[in-house]
Amino acid sequence: MSKMCQPIRALGGHICLPFGIKNTNLVEDIEFLLPVRFGEIPCSGCRGDVKNIKSLRRTDDDGRRTDDGRRAMTITHLSFAQLLPELSARLNISDADEVYIRRFFRKKDIQLIMKVFCDIRRSDTSSVADKLIQLLSRPHFQALLYAHDKVATHDYDEHIKAANQENGGDMVEEKIRIVQLIKRNEPLGVTIQRKDHTGTIEIARILHGGAAYRSGLVNVGDEIHEVNGIHFVGRDPNEIAQLLARLSGPVTMKLRPNIADGINRRISNVRVRCLFDYNPFEDPLTPCPHAGLSFRKGDILHIVSQDDPLWWQAHQERGVNSKSGLIPSRMLQERREILVKSNKEDGSGKRRRSRSLSPCRLSPRIPRSRRVRKMMYQAANNSEYEHGDIPTYEEVELLSPNINAPRPIVLIGAPNVGRNELKRRLIAWNPRHFVDIVPYTSRPKRPEEEEGREYHFVTRREMESGILARRFVEHGEFKGNLYGTRADSIQSAINSGRVCILTPSAKALPYLRTSDIKPYIIFICAPPLAKMKETRRKYDAMVTSDKGETFLFTDEELSAVVAKSSKIEAQYSHLFDKMIINDDLQWTLKELINITKTLETEPFWVPVTWT
Numbered sequence: 001m002s003k004m005c006q007p008i009r010a011l012g013g014h015i016c017l018p019f020g021i022k023n024t025n026l027v028e029d030i031e032f033l034l035p036v037r038f039g040e041i042p043c044s045g046c047r048g049d050v051k052n053i054k055s056l057r058r059t060d061d062d063g064r065r066t067d068d069g070r071r072a073m074t075i076t077h078l079s080f081a082q083l084l085p086e087l088s089a090r091l092n093i094s095d096a097d098e099v100y101i102r103r104f105f106r107k108k109d110i111q112l113i114m115k116v117f118c119d120i121r122r123s124d125t126s127s128v129a130d131k132l133i134q135l136l137s138r139p140h141f142q143a144l145l146y147a148h149d150k151v152a153t154h155d156y157d158e159h160i161k162a163a164n165q166e167n168g169g170d171m172v173e174e175k176i177r178i179v180q181l182i183k184r185n186e187p188l189g190v191t192i193q194r195k196d197h198t199g200t201i202e203i204a205r206i207l208h209g210g211a212a213y214r215s216g217l218v219n220v221g222d223e224i225h226e227v228n229g230i231h232f233v234g235r236d237p238n239e240i241a242q243l244l245a246r247l248s249g250p251v252t253m254k255l256r257p258n259i260a261d262g263i264n265r266r267i268s269n270v271r272v273r274c275l276f277d278y279n280p281f282e283d284p285l286t287p288c289p290h291a292g293l294s295f296r297k298g299d300i301l302h303i304v305s306q307d308d309p310l311w312w313q314a315h316q317e318r319g320v321n322s323k324s325g326l327i328p329s330r331m332l333q334e335r336r337e338i339l340v341k342s343n344k345e346d347g348s349g350k351r352r353r354s355r356s357l358s359p360c361r362l363s364p365r366i367p368r369s370r371r372v373r374k375m376m377y378q379a380a381n382n383s384e385y386e387h388g389d390i391p392t393y394e395e396v397e398l399l400s401p402n403i404n405a406p407r408p409i410v411l412i413g414a415p416n417v418g419r420n421e422l423k424r425r426l427i428a429w430n431p432r433h434f435v436d437i438v439p440y441t442s443r444p445k446r447p448e449e450e451e452g453r454e455y456h457f458v459t460r461r462e463m464e465s466g467i468l469a470r471r472f473v474e475h476g477e478f479k480g481n482l483y484g485t486r487a488d489s490i491q492s493a494i495n496s497g498r499v500c501i502l503t504p505s506a507k508a509l510p511y512l513r514t515s516d517i518k519p520y521i522i523f524i525c526a527p528p529l530a531k532m533k534e535t536r537r538k539y540d541a542m543v544t545s546d547k548g549e550t551f552l553f554t555d556e557e558l559s560a561v562v563a564k565s566s567k568i569e570a571q572y573s574h575l576f577d578k579m580i581i582n583d584d585l586q587w588t589l590k591e592l593i594n595i596t597k598t599l600e601t602e603p604f605w606v607p608v609t610w611t
């Protein structure tokens with residue numbers, strides 16, 4: 001069927017909505033009009049606008065029926081104004097109704113109605129569409145719509161003003177709004193509070209997307225006087241909350257509207273990455289657990305309201321129809337964490353001393369972490385400091401890939417979990433695309449080494465001045481020599497258009513997570529111990545000793561990898577973009593390759609300061 005026929009299609013449906021409420025023949029007439037199979041309507045040149053429909057002609061005067069037993073009609077080229085009298089006659093619509101229809105419907109309304117019916121008609125589930133149309137065609141439903149439209153389009157203000165003036169103009173009127181909502185298997189979507197000075201109950205919050213919000217009739221600050229005939233003034237808010245929770249079906253509320261800020265619903269567009277897990281049912285502070293939104297660390301939330309400084313409203317970014325709920329605001333969460341920490345300190349009777357940063361692993365070319373004696377980190381210019389020491393939420397935005405400056409991949413994990421093996425394999429898979437970073441050292445060059453291949457060899461003085469000038473993202477000392485990775489080495493790899501692969505210690509993460517480097521952080525997680533044993537033994541995986549000797553993993557070493565992996569995950573998971581469990585090596589590599597491909601083609605959430 002041509003696109004041009006759509007208005008006619010829609011018109012067939014549209015007719016049933018408002019017409020001929022008092023007309024007893026209406027249902028039959030509509031039944032005649034609605035089941036028209038639109039593919040059967042010849043449309044000779046209407047141009048996609050109802051105004052261009054010029055004539056209406058029934059082709060079934062003799063009662064002819066179409067193949068599926070429905071009666072057919074032809075509608076061609078008639079303007080709505082012309083069409084109406086003909087339809088009125090056909091449907092036996094009273095003059096008054098016709099006047100009403102002419103006045104009530106603007107072109108916009110007609111188009112909207114058309115669109116709705118087009119959608120219904122286009123629906124594949126024709127039985128559902130038919131049922132819906134049947135319901136809409138019922139006289140009592142139409143009477144309801146008719147009454148609603150009459151009331152909705154009437155301007156009562158004039159009458160009220162006139163009445164006021166008649167009464168001397170200074171009458172203080174108490175405005176009460178009666179609102180009816182239908183409550184099904186969902187909460188009303190409001191929280192309430194008692195006004196201290198008056199004792200009245202008022203709406204404290206309206207949950208974005210909930211039943212009250214959707215109605216558009218309830219506002220923050222509205223006083224609730226009655227619900228389903230139950231008087232609310234002077235009652236305990238908890239009792240009222242329970243009462244509201246028990247209600248189902250139609251809920252009629254008598255509200256005293258809050259004129260001041262009722263209509264100012266500010267919608268926030270902020271997206272955040274959650275840096276902690278939250279379950280409202282385990283939160284003793286929540287005003288209403290049922291109104292809360294649970295989330296996991298790493299989830300991206302759309303914050304829809306920050307009006308309340310303690311309880312924000314948010315919904316999950318993923319999932320089209322996810323419901324909004326209350327979450328603790330950043331301020332509330334930070335305060336709570338500070339309180340928890342100070343309680344712990346008080347409980348243990350001693351204050352936690354600030355510890356110096358402990359050693360960590362530096363590069364694949366030097367021995368392992370436990371042998372590195374001293375490590376310092378550069379604390380400048382990193383996004384961790386934006387949300388302080390207490391991870392709550394990180395504001396994020398989508399960042400599109402930039403092929404001229406690809407994001408470095410940072411592999412984080414426990415020592416011996418396999419990060420360097422994966423890095424080697426990834427670079428070997430596509431050496432033109434992936435690149436390793438050559439670290440700096442103050443150690444003298446060995447005969448078999450080449451400047452710029454294993455290391456950049458510099459003097460200790462040069463290394464130290466570089467560290468003081470904050471040129472290193474990670475640096476440490478081993479056996480009297482300094483080692484480190486310079487930020488400009490990473491930067492030049494980025495500028496070369498190649499993806500650099502980094503395997504730093506997790507402790508270096510806050511210092512790598514800068515807007516200059518924009519790393520994509522993947523946690524290489526150890527599988528459960530049994531799987532760890534199975535896979536490492538299958539490949540005869542080797543571990544390197546302090547003296548540089550290699551030997552097969554012992555059970556203790558495998559357990560240590562698993563334990564360390566869990567520890568890193570618990571401490572840093574809020575900074576991870578992705579997690580891969582490294583059990584089968586081939587599978588892990590494949591997964592890694594897929595992730596790098598996606599990263600180069602799709603936008604990803606990054607801290608808002610990076611964009």
Ligand SMILES: Nc1ncnc2c1ncn2[C@@H]1O[C@H](COP(=O)(O)OP(=O)(O)OP(=O)(O)O)[C@@H](O)[C@H]1O
Nearest residue numbers: 415416417418419420421535536539541542583585
């Ligand atoms: N999925 C796997 N299955 C079997 N063996 C693996 C797997 N991943 C890594 N290995 C092996 O485990 C050993 C340790 O891996 P690797 O040296 O890459 O660890 P690492 O995480 O880089 O450790 P470090 O950070 O201490 O250098 C290597 O012999 C490697 O081949």
